Amino acid sequence: MNAANPIIEAFREQILNAAKNQTQLSIEGGGTKSWYGNTNAHAKLDTRTYSGILEYQPEELVITACAGTPLKEIEAALKEKNQILAFEPPHFGEQATFGGAIAAGLAGPGRISVGNFRDFVLGTRILDGKGQDLTFGGQVMKNVAGYDISRLLPGSMGTLSLLLEASVKVLPKPAATTTLRCHISQAKALRTLNEWAGQPLPLSASCWIGNPSGEGQLTIRLAGAVAAIKAAIPIMSSLIDANELDPQSAETFWNELREHKLSAFENLAADQTLYRLALPAACGPLTIPEASNEIVLEWHGQQRWIKAQGDDATFHSIKQLASSHGGHATRFKQGTNVNPAFQRFTLLSEQAHSKALELVQERLRSAFDPAGVFATKRLP
Amino acid sequence: MIPMNMVTPPPDLAAISALQSKLVSALRPILPEHALLWEPEDTIPYECDGLAAYKRMPLAVALPETEEQVAKILKICFEMQVPVVPRGSGTGLSGGAMPISQGLVLSLAKLKKILSIDPFSRTAVVQPGVRNLAISEAVAHLGLYYAPDPSSQIACSIGGNVNENSGGVHCLKYGLTLHNVLRVRGILMNGEIVEFGSLAPDSPGLDLLAIVLGSEGMLAVVTEVTVKLVAKPKLARVIMASFDDIEKGGNAVAAIIAAGIIPAGLEMMDQATTRAVEEFVNAGYDLEAAAILLCESDGTPEEVAEEIERMTAVLEQSGASGIRISKDETERLKFWSGRKNAFPAAGRIAADYYCMDGTIPRRHIATLLKRIQGMEKKYGLGCLNVFHAGDGNMHPLILFNGADEEEWHRAEEFGTDILEACVELGGTITGEHGVGLEKINSMCIQFGEGERESFWGVKSAFDPEKLLNPDKGIPTLSRCAEYGRMRISGGKLPHPELERF
Numbered sequence: 054m055n056a057a058n059p060i061i062e063a064f065r066e067q068i069l070n071a072a073k074n075q076t077q078l079s080i081e082g083g084g085t086k087s088w089y090g091n092t093n094a095h096a097k098l099d100t101r102t103y104s105g106i107l108e109y110q111p112e113e114l115v116i117t118a119c120a121g122t123p124l125k126e127i128e129a130a131l132k133e134k135n136q137i138l139a140f141e142p143p144h145f146g147e148q149a150t151f152g153g154a155i156a157a158g159l160a161g162p163g164r165i166s167v168g169n170f171r172d173f174v175l176g177t178r179i180l181d182g183k184g185q186d187l188t189f190g191g192q193v194m195k196n197v198a199g200y201d202i203s204r205l206l207p208g209s210m211g212t213l214s215l216l217l218e219a220s221v222k223v224l225p226k227p228a229a230t231t232t233l234r235c236h237i238s239q240a241k242a243l244r245t246l247n248e249w250a251g252q253p254l255p256l257s258a259s260c261w262i263g264n265p266s267g268e269g270q271l272t273i274r275l276a277g278a279v280a281a282i283k284a285a286i287p288i289m290s291s292l293i294d295a296n297e298l299d300p301q302s303a304e305t306f307w308n309e310l311r312e313h314k315l316s317a318f319e320n321l322a323a324d325q326t327l328y329r330l331a332l333p334a335a336c337g338p339l340t341i342p343e344a345s346n347e348i349v350l351e352w353h354g355q356q357r358w359i360k361a362q363g364d365d366a367t368f369h370s371i372k373q374l375a376s377s378h379g380g381h382a383t384r385f386k387q388g389t390n391v392n393p394a395f396q397r398f399t400l401l402s403e404q405a406h407s408k409a410l411e412l413v414q415e416r417l418r419s420a421f422d423p424a425g426v427f428a429t430k431r432l433p
Numbered sequence: 434m435i436p437m438n439m440v441t442p443p444p445d446l447a448a449i450s451a452l453q454s455k456l457v458s459a460l461r462p463i464l465p466e467h468a469l470l471w472e473p474e475d476t477i478p479y480e481c482d483g484l485a486a487y488k489r490m491p492l493a494v495a496l497p498e499t500e501e502q503v504a505k506i507l508k509i510c511f512e513m514q515v516p517v518v519p520r521g522s523g524t525g526l527s528g529g530a531m532p533i534s535q536g537l538v539l540s541l542a543k544l545k546k547i548l549s550i551d552p553f554s555r556t557a558v559v560q561p562g563v564r565n566l567a568i569s570e571a572v573a574h575l576g577l578y579y580a581p582d583p584s585s586q587i588a589c590s591i592g593g594n595v596n597e598n599s600g601g602v603h604c605l606k607y608g609l610t611l612h613n614v615l616r617v618r619g620i621l622m623n624g625e626i627v628e629f630g631s632l633a634p635d636s637p638g639l640d641l642l643a644i645v646l647g648s649e650g651m652l653a654v655v656t657e658v659t660v661k662l663v664a665k666p667k668l669a670r671v672i673m674a675s676f677d678d679i680e681k682g683g684n685a686v687a688a689i690i691a692a693g694i695i696p697a698g699l700e701m702m703d704q705a706t707t708r709a710v711e712e713f714v715n716a717g718y719d720l721e722a723a724a725i726l727l728c729e730s731d732g733t734p735e736e737v738a739e740e741i742e743r744m745t746a747v748l749e750q751s752g753a754s755g756i757r758i759s760k761d762e763t764e765r766l767k768f769w770s771g772r773k774n775a776f777p778a779a780g781r782i783a784a785d786y787y788c789m790d791g792t793i794p795r796r797h798i799a800t801l802l803k804r805i806q807g808m809e810k811k812y813g814l815g816c817l818n819v820f821h822a823g824d825g826n827m828h829p830l831i832l833f834n835g836a837d838e839e840e841w842h843r844a845e846e847f848g849t850d851i852l853e854a855c856v857e858l859g860g861t862i863t864g865e866h867g868v869g870l871e872k873i874n875s876m877c878i879q880f881g882e883g884e885r886e887s888f889w890g891v892k893s894a895f896d897p898e899k900l901l902n903p904d905k906g907i908p909t910l911s912r913c914a915e916y917g918r919m920r921i922s923g924g925k926l927p928h929p930e931l932e933r934f
Contacts, residue, residue, distance in 0.1 A: 112691035113794050135693055158640075169635065171643050172612050185883040193792040194824040195609065195864035197598050197647045198872070198879055199907065200891045204611075204643035213639070225693030251555050251577060253664040253733060280735030333632030334554035355634045380633035399637045406628040407637070409621060413894050414639050420890025433638070 060103045064215060065184040067098055072424035079429050080211035083148025086157050088386055090210050090431040092393040100152050106130055115192045117220040120152025127151055131223055139167040139224040143311050152216045158208025161311035162258035165352035170207040177203040178218040182422025192220045210432040214421050227276035232303035235295035239267040239338045245292055246353040247334055255281045260310055261350040262317055267338060317347035323390035326363035328371050331356060332380035343367050363391030372399050398433055452535060453492045456515055460495060463505045470494040479538045482523045482530040487870055491532030496540045500656040508624035510537055516900045519650040521593030524585040526788055527869030529649045529905050541592050547571050555662040561592025561655045577662040580607035592655045598647030600865040602698045605823035611646045613661045619653035622896045649867050650902040652895040666731035670741055673768050674748045675722035675755035682724035683798035685751035686822045692747050698729035699823030700772050706817040710771035710778040718771055719755050727772060775819040783832035787844045791855030792826045792864035804854050805829055812847040826864035853878055868906045877913035
C-alpha cells in the first residue's frame with residue numbers, strides 16, 4: 054500500500070466530499086489551458102500541491118513525476134541528460150503542469166514522426182471517483198498485464214479520474230537537427246511531405262503557413278544522425294527550392310508554433326474561433342470559405358488550424374467538412390464574444406460507427422467515478 | 434499454480450450436450466456447412482492455442498467468412514448467453530484462446546483478405562486473419578513494411594497482434610502494435626459494429642482504441658485493422674558482442690541507451706542458449722562468452738556507419754571481450770539465426786520448454802539472471818535465457834519433460850517464481866504474451882483489489898454480460914483469495930517483502 058500522504062489524503066477528502074454532496078470537481082494544474090474544452094464552473098481541485106520528480110534514470114528512458122510538477126521542471130531535468138519529451142507537448146504558459154499536459158493530451162510538431170502523448174505514457178497512479186488510490190502500467194516499455202488504463206488518461210481532460218503520478222517514456226535528443234524553408238503551394242506541400250514520409254528520410258516535423266488560395270511557405274525539420282541529415286538535404290532540396298534556417302531562428306520558430314505564438318494563431322478577433330481539424334494523411338487541400346486569412350497545416354496536413362467566425366453554423370459546416378474526409382473538428386480556442394457555453398468538440402454520435410461507443414464511454418466513466426465527481430463534461 | 438479443475442467446475446455432460454444442440458441449430462442457418470464444427474474430431478484442433486499444456490473442448494467452433502456473419506454469431510450467442518472465445522492463428526502463448534466448455538470458439542482465420550493498401554498515406558486495411566508477415570510482403574514493392582515483428586510473425590495474425598499488443602525484436606525503435614495501428618473496426622458482444630480510432634491523428638471522446646489494443650479478445654471482436662506502414666530502411670547491420678560476465682553485458686545495454694542511441698534491435702542470449710543454438714544453426718557464436726549481445730542499426734548507409742561506430746565504442750568501453758560486425762546481409766541473418774531459432778533449439782535439447790515473458794527495468798537484467806540461476810538449482814530444472822534486452826523483456830525458457838506431471842508442476846512453480854521476481858524488481862508479469870489463462874493467478878500478485886475491480890469495470894463497459902472471453906485476463910476476487918491461500922506455505926507468504934499494493 055502506498056504510505057498515507059497528507060496531500061493525497063486531502064485530495065481524497067475533497068473527492069469524497071464532492072461525491073457525498075453530488076457536486077463536480079474541475080481538476081486544474083497551472084490553469085494555462087483552462088480555456089480549452091467545454092466551459093465549466095465547478096469547484097476546482099488544484100493539483101499543484103502534489104509536485105516533484107519521483108524517479109528519473111536516463112538509461113531507462115523513463116521519467117516518473119507527480120501531476121502538479123511544472124512541465125518546465127521536467128523538461129529542464131531531461132535537458133540536463135540530453136533527453137526530451139519527443140512529442141513536444143505545448144505549455145501555453147509558464148505555469149503548465151505535467152498532469153495538465155497529460156490531461157489535455159496535446160502534442161506539438163514532433164507528433165507526426167514520434168507519436169502522440171498516449172504513445173509515451175507507460176504507467177499512472179490515480180485517485181478514482183471513489184477515492185481509491187490505484188496504480189496501472191509501470192515503468193517498462195512492454196507491459197500487457199491488465200487493460201492499459203494509463204493510456205486512457207491522456208486527452209481525458211479530467212473527466213475520468215484524478216491523475217496523481219505518471220511514468221512517461223523519454224527519448225534521446227536527436228544528434229542533429231536542420232530546418233529548411235521554401236515557398237510552395239499547399240497542394241504541392243501536402244503531396245511532397247507525404248511522399249517523403251514514405252521514404253527513409255529523417256523528416257521530423259513540418260508546417261505550412263499560407264493563405265486560403267493555397268500560396269504559402271513550408272518549413273520542415275530534419276532530425277537524426279548527422280550523416281543522415283547530410284545525405285537527406287540534397288534529396289529534399291532537389292524537390293523544393295529551400296533555404297536552411299540558422300539554428301536560433303529555427304528553434305524560435307518551432308517553439309512559437311508549438312506555443313501558438315505565431316501571427317496565424319494570435320490576435321483572435323472577439324467573434325472568431327480558432328478551429329482545429331484532425332484529418333487523415335490522404336486529405337488534400339480543403340476549400341474552407343469561412344476561413345480568414347492565414348491557415349496553418351502541421352503534421353504533414355493531418356492537423357490544420359483556421360480562424361473563422363465562432364457561430365454554430367460555421368462550426369457545423371467545418372465539422373461536416375472534416376467528417377466527410379474521415380476526420381473531426383474542434384473549437385480549440387474561442388474569441389471573447391463567442392458564447393462560452395458552445396460545445397467545443399465533435400460528438401461520438403456525429404461520427405460513423407461510433408454511436409454505440411457513447412454508451413461504452415459512459416459506462417467506463419461511471420466505473421471509475423460512479424458518483425460523477427469528475428463528470429464536468431469538459432470532454433463530452 | 435492451480436490445478437485445472439479449479440478453473441471450471443466439473444461439467445454436467447447432459448446439460449452441455451443439450452446446450453450444444455441448441456447452439457448448433459441456431460448457428461446453422463447463418464453459416465455455410467463447412468464453417469461450423471461441433472463433432473469432437475473436428476473441434477479437437479481448437480482445444481488449445483500455442484500453450485498446449487492448457488486444453489479444453491468447446492461446444493462448437495464457428496469459422497465465419499464475412500463480418501456480417503461474425504455480427505450474427507455474436508448476436509445469437511448474446512441472446513443465448515453463450516460465452517465466446519475469439520481466436521486468430523492460435524499461436525498465443527498464454528492460453529488466451531483456450532476454449533470454454535460451455536462456449537463457442539469464434540475463429541477469425543477465414544477473414545484473411547488485405548482490403549486495401551495506400552502508399553501515399555502509408556496505410557493498409559486488413560482483415561484480422563491476415564498474417565503479420567503477409568502485410569510486409571504485400572507492401573515490400575513499395576519500399577514499405579509493417580514494423581512490429583513478433584517471433585511468430587510467419588503464422589500469427591494481425592487480429593491476434595491487436596489483442597495482445599504484440600511487440601517483437603524491433604519494437605525498441607519502432608514501437609508495439611499500439612504504436613502502429615490507427616484504427617480497429619470491431620463488433621461488440623451484442624452484435625453492434627463499432628470503430629475505434631480513425632485515419633486522423635486522433636478521434637473524439639476518450640481514446641478507446643488505446644484500451645482495445647492488448648485487451649485479449651475480451652472487449653470486442655476485431656473484424657478490420659488499419660495499420661501504419663513505415664519506410665523500409667535502406668540498410669541494416671548488426672554487432673555481435675561477447676561478454677565474459679552477464680553483469681557486464683547487462684550494463685552494456687544500459688550504456689548504449691545512456692549514450693543516446695536507440696538501436697533497431699538489442700537482444701541478449703546467455704551461454705546456455707548460445708551453446709544450445711550453436712549446435713543447431715552454426716551461427717558462429719562465441720561459446721566461451723557468458724552472454725552475447727546482438728545490437729542492430731538500420732537506416733541510410735551513412736546513418737548506419739555512424740551508429741555502428743558509436744555503438745562499438747560503447748560496447749568496448751563496457752568491457753566486451755569480442756566484437757564482430759556483420760559484413761553483409763547474409764552474415765547479418767546468420768548472426769540473428771541463433772536468436773530466431775532459440776525456441777526450436779530449446780525443443781531439441783529438452784522434451785518440452787515453458788516460455789516466460791516478464792519485463793523488468795533494464796538495470797535489473799543481471800540481478801534477475803542471477804536469481805534465475807538460483808531457481809534452476811531450487812527446482813532442479815534448466816533454463817535458457819533469451820530476451821529483448823533493449824526493453825527489458827525477458828523470455829526464460831524452462832526446460833522440462835511434459836510426460837512427467839510432477840516435472841511440469843515444478844516448471845510451473847519455477848515460472849511463477851520468475852514472474853514474482855519480475856514484479857518485485859519493478860516490472861511486470863507479461864511484456865507481450867498476455868495474461869490469458871496462464872498468468873491469471875500472477876495478476877493477483879501484480880495488482881491489488883482496487884485495480885482488479887477497475888479492470889472488471891472496463892470489461893463491463895464493453896461487455897456488461899461478461900460473455901466475451903470471460904475467464905481470461907482478470908482474476909475474480911475469489912480466485913485471488915484462493916490463490917493467496919495456496920501460495921502460503923509454512924504460514925508465510927512467498928516474498929513477504931513484496932508490496933501487496
